[in-house]
Amino acid sequence: MDTHSHAAVVGAGPVGCLTALSLAARGFTVSIYERRPDPRHHQIGSGSRDNASAPRSINLAISARGLKALSSVNVETDRNMADVVLSHAVPMRARMIHTKDEGQGVKQMSQAYGLNGECINSVSRTLLNDLLLDQASAHPAVSLHFNCKLRSVDLQAREKDPQAEGECHLNFESWEGSGPASRYSALVVGCDGINSIVRSTIARLTPVNFQQEYIDSSYLELRIPPKIEDGAATFALDPNHLHIWPRHSFMLIALANLDKSFTSTLFAPQAIIGRLTSRGAILEFFANEFPDALKLMGDEDVVATLLPRQGKGSPLSSVKCYPYHYKGRAVFLGDAAHAMLPFYGQGLNCGFEDVGFLTNLIDKHGVRGDPGQSVGSGKSVQGEKEENAWDRYSPLLAQAFTEYSKERHPDLIAISYLATQNYHEMSSRVVSPLYLIRKSLDGLLMKTLPKGWWISLYSMVTFSPEIGYAEAKKREARQSVIIERVLVASGLAAMTGLGLAGRWLLKNRRDLW
Ligand code: FAD
Structure with missing residues (x-):
């Protein structure tokens, strides 16, 4: 069994599927293990292809960060995964606020998301997952195992037994005859959601800070x-x-x-x-x-x-942890690493972005599943035995994972914070006069200042994948100080104006009356 270039992806959710496709594109042989049955055969939701009633599924708002990551997977010569997803999505250019004012009944107020018609895209999570599963199952280097639940994983298999077939040894509980009982692998990627087993296994081997807040x-x-x-x-x-x-x-x-x-x-x-x-x-x-x-x-x-x-x-809960890896053998992404409140519509966008962030680092260190095809700084040795090549790659992968944990962490903490803050914005601030003034000022400054000098927080998070979440949060803090000063100065100017008008009125009251 070939284990030197084998990556085991745990979880066939959207992040697991994108991870598998991205690793397969880098020469890895990938197996995805999913505890549930194949959703394409079982459920039928309002957004699914079968379009009937039955179980309901959440819709997701997919925006620029998620689309950027999806666009790295080519489907046909002139189409990528982002194009496929967008062809099944409904664009949303604005929020529609439905207010309920005492005595005035229900009113509607539209608030555009961007100045230039930018939109977020409503897509059924079920359908999105199905589309990614279709791509994964069509890929010759990816195999899918449903009804196959990871029970435990030994990330020190080779340390304990140098003759072991791989660095990691995964044990599954599988039924309906679809999955293996165990498997050796060079690499484990945990895309197994909020209650990740890969995360808790790593936490038993190395200190992992972990916080879950409901x-x-x-x-x-x-x-x-x-x-x-x-x-x-x-x-x-x-x-x-x-x-x-x-x-x-x-x-x-x-x-x-x-x-x-x-x-x-x-x-x-x-x-x-x-x-x-x-x-x-x-x-x-x-x-x-x-x-x-x-x-x-x-x-x-x-x-x-x-x-x-x-x-x-x-x-509803959020998970924060650090680090996200163990040596060059295991890493966890998506909700497993950073489940967040859904109020910025970024949970999955961020999970997809994780995949792009990680694979960029894998490329930077020149690691590939097919050693003869090295890219970047990894020295390729044509004809080198895969086993030897993997021994050489393993420390490079450890470097890539270490950098991933370090460099990705500030972004994950920032978006988790912003997602929590946005709950208050969506549930109440969207109707407050101060919020509306702030939003208008943001829009005015974005329109009038040179391009890129002023970008509203929402636009940075949702439409500007080139700006990291942490950077967006920092820029917003600076912009907020400026806006507050502008508001205070305008308030003072208004009060001074009123004061002067009052004095003038008092002085001239006899003439007026
Ligand atoms: P999951 O979707 O949780 O997938 C994990 C997979 O791993 C599952 O299939 C599970 O069965 C499998 N698994 C778990 N344990 C094992 C095991 N031991 N062995 C094998 N398989 C296992 N995000 C957005 O970007 N935009 C939105 O608008 C948005 N709206 C949301 C609204 C709501 C109400 C909620 C709750 C979330 C929303 N999200 C949104 C967040 C988004 O749904 C998640 O971030 C996303 O689904 C995470 O994907 P994932 O693949 O990391 O994890």
Whole structure:
């Protein structure tokens, strides 16, 4: 069994699939191990290819960082993975804020995401995963093993036994006869999500700082079905907006699907979600807080979706850790390394960006799965035995992984912080007058100053992959100080103006009256 150029990717989620494709493009033989059955044969969601009802799936907003990473995978001569994903996505150019003002009913307010028509893209997570799985299974160097759960991994197999077939030894629990019981591999990449086994294994061998924080809010998914007009299905809301119903401590959002439905998510504290346990309570809550959305969803559908949940939402937590690797043998990416709150729409974008960040470092150190084809600084020796080449590559890979942990960490901490902050922005600040003034000033400065001098935080995070998350956060801090000074100065100027006007009025009051 060839283990010298073998990479084991744990988890066939979107990050695992992109990792496998990226490593295969660098000459590795890759196996993906996934504990679940093949989702392409099992589930049918609102955004899936089968397009029927049944289990609902979250929509994701994919933006520039995710698309940049996806574009590195070529599908055909003139198409890459980003093109494929975009052909299944609905562009969203703005937020649509649905306010509820006492006595004034429901109002809608559109807030553009960018000055030049930039958009984020709504795509079903299920469909996105299916598309990546299709590419992975079509690749000759990638094999997929479903129903194959990683139980444990020994990252010191060769240290313990020099005759071992590989550096790492993976043990699986597999069923339906689809996966191996164990496998040796040169390299393990953990893309196994928030409860990563690869991460916890590494943490037993080397100190890993780890923090998981839950917030009081959880989420519930709902659906806005297509509207039928003259016998044809149309969108019930403008599909090119991300719809938000901000209500301070909770909010509802909706993103369009290709089948003209919307996937809607309620984010709320347990104190609210916990009360949604009867038909009456559910309908009363929606009628009071989201009357326009309730009309579009339909009473029966809302009750049928929420009643079985009996006041239990899906929890939301973020994970921070450091480092993200063990020697040149194992590394973990995506939610395994940095699950974050979903409020900046960056969790997966960041996970895809991880893959690009890591493979750039692998290239920089000239490591390839096919040793004869070395790139970068790795000295290629034609005809060198793979086994010897891998001994030479292993320290180079360790260097690449060490740099990955060090250089990627500030970005991951920054985006996790920004994702948490954005919860407050989406649920309440979007309607505050100060936020709207700040946003207008941001727009004005972006428009009037020379290109690149002033970029709003949202644009840096969402549309500017060339600016790292940490750099974006730093630039925003500087910009905020300037904006605050401008606002204070304008306030002072306004107050001085009012004062002078007052004095003038007092002085001339006899003439006026
Ligand atoms: P996962 O998707 O969790 O995949 C991990 C895979 O590993 C799974 O298939 C799992 O079955 C498998 N696995 C786990 N353990 C094992 C094991 N022991 N053996 C074998 N296989 C295993 N991100 C965005 O970019 N934009 C958004 O708009 C956005 N919206 C979101 C909205 C919500 C409500 C939520 C909850 C998240 C959102 N995200 C968004 C975040 C995004 O969903 C995640 O960041 C992304 O799915 C992470 O991908 P992943 O491949 O790292 O992990």
